[in-house]
Amino acid sequence: MGGFFGAVSSEDCVCDLFYGTDYHSHLGTRRGGMAVDSGSGIVRKIHDITNSPFRSKFDDDIESFHGNAGIGIISDTEDQPLLITSRIGTYAIVTVGKINNLPELVAQIFADGASHFSESCDGQLNPTELVAAIINRGRDLADGIARAQEAIKGSCSMLLLYDGFIYAARDRYGRTPVVIGEKPGARAVCMESSAFPNLGYTQCYELGPGEIVQLCADRIIQKKAPGDKMKFCTFFWVYYGYPSSTYEGINAESARCRNGAIIAADDHVEIDSVCGIPDSGIAHAIGYSNAIHKPYLRAFVKYTPTWPRSFMPQNQKVRENIARMKLIPVQEQIEGKKLLFCDDSIVRGTQLRDTVKLLYQRGAKEVHMRSACPPLLFGCPFLNFSRSRSEMDLIARRAIATLEHGEVTPEKLEKYITYGTGEYKAMVEYIRSALNLTTLKYQQLEKLLIAIRLPKDRVCTYCWDGKDIDA
Ligand code: SF4
Structure with missing residues (x-):
């Protein structure tokens, strides 16, 4: 399935990002990735974690990351994060979910004039690149994310790292959790709130279904209000979820x-x-x-x-x-x-x-x-x-x-x-x-x-x- 973690801080956030992402390792087995905004651009690394845990794969990279905002992913499928340069901004993106209408969405994007996709996953288009392609059609990032939430059949929660901030968006029906934690001078966002206590964060907010927020070091700005309908995956409480995590309270x-x-x-x-x-x-x-x-x-x-x-x-x-x-x-x-x-x-x-x-x-x-x-x-x-x-x-x-x-x-x-x-x-x-x-x-x-x-x-x-x- 996969899981993500992001942090924005008034100080360097790399340590929190490293451990916070690692705390999602029970949710995926194939790829681990981190992207950090260094202030002069986004630095990214992706590793194959099929035979070795995220922590050991990224141990040597940690020294090369510096910055106050970053996102990380444990992916069960495609390479992530992707770095996207678009009309509405340069950003890094991670997604968790499943796109059931991928061929229709790709056909629509080609029909609208796009010429190509560059990333692939198991011989198919990288679903995260498709999500980015939909987002890039928006007036701005929040509008683009809302379009992607509306267009995707299946589910998709995501984090975007942009201009020193994080955009966090929960799946339209809230099938997967997106939780925010805070500590003085920092905010973090993740799927498993079990990532928070040892990093000093207190869980302070859970996104509602379809909600979009912008995360800064000292505040959360709502970009789109949650919808009425929720279909949270019951299996999080039965099996998938880490025991110390809390969802919907x-x-x-x-x-x-x-x-x-x-x-x-x-x-x-x-x-x-x-x-x-x-x-x-x-x-x-x-x-x-x-x-x-x-x-x-x-x-x-x-x-x-x-x-x-x-x-x-x-x-x-x-x-x-x-x-x-x-x-x-x-x-x-x-x-x-x-x-x-x-x-x-x-x-x-x-x-x-x-x-x-x-x-x-x-x-x-x-x-x-x-x-x-x-x-x-x-x-x-x-x-x-x-x-x-x-x-x-x-x-x-x-x-x-x-x-x-x-x-x-x-x-x-x-x-x-x-x-x-x-x-x-x-x-x-x-x-x-x-x-x-x-x-x-x-x-x-x-x-x-x-x-x-x-x-x-x-x-x-x-x-x-x-x-x-x-x-
Ligand atoms: S409850 Fe079952 S069908 Fe529904 S999202 Fe969870 S695993 Fe999928």
Whole structure:
């Protein structure tokens, strides 16, 4: 997906920019980039971070950066930041999102007289360059950004570094967060507010959907007011978001603990201990364990010294192998025990099936699984992820295809989506059996939203129900 960080300061901002960008490393695996306004122009560096973290790749560059304003990116796709010289100014730009109508927008820009694009990504046009091309048609930067927000189908949040300031813009429907922090003489903007505390910033403002602001060292100037409609990605609270981050005033770790407690309130199973699938299942499991007053134990520990990041290589087989190597079982916590695991979600199920097999080989008596969200039935059309989630990869979709012997009508699919129907129960039982679990339960969407404390019309729930204003 990717994540960005920007800082404007009355002093040199490079240290904040370096660490602030690095704090978004869990959101992407392919490219890292920084651009700093030195006062006499913008200096930029981009590195491949596929096999080495952002921090080690940029360590040697830090000395060459100096300036009071800068933007940085962890990108899951294209090279960024791009440096753009245009009729309305020279600026650096980073974007996070997914452009679903890219061919139409490119055709429109050529039809309007543009002759070429110069950047490419995986043999295709660099989406950030396309965003810049739309912006450049505006009366000024704010107007150009507003045009891009309006034109793009999918999602796009962005930062622009221009003339010693930062323009920050949130996606039209606010699918990704854009958060501002302040400290004396400086302002910073990011996606993960977990970047703020250790850099001395206090979170002071969250952009609304479609809002555009100009960030100065001592103030925030609104350039476009937020829109009414919001579809914040619910998965930020379930999985993607860093635990210490807060979005819409709701901390990810706390929401996950509440969610685990709500799952436990509906559950009546005899177990010895509660465990989380590291890392994203842990907070849900702690909430569950505290609610039923059973011990939270680590049946697996994650080996992090050489595998520090949660997202891994693009190749699925390599990724699964790395995921297996990272989780080391703790024999004493498994043997002879009835274990209940919480995980953020069940995607393909392949890794979970191997984990369950390993638990039985290690002597587990029972393995119960609780998913922190409902069955995943739709691939995400709004954000770009390093791990693809095409619909037929999803174990719940494969279960339905098998149960229905192929063709599934929209009416039939709706029955599988609806909690408690005969179809829903058959799908869950199919998955339980395929994964060799003692019991399996999924959190209900309504209860997940109670844990998150946001109404359904303010969040995106497309992964689970296929419903969205832009679908
Ligand atoms: S479809 Fe799922 S992952 Fe994509 S924005 Fe919506 S909730 Fe998030």
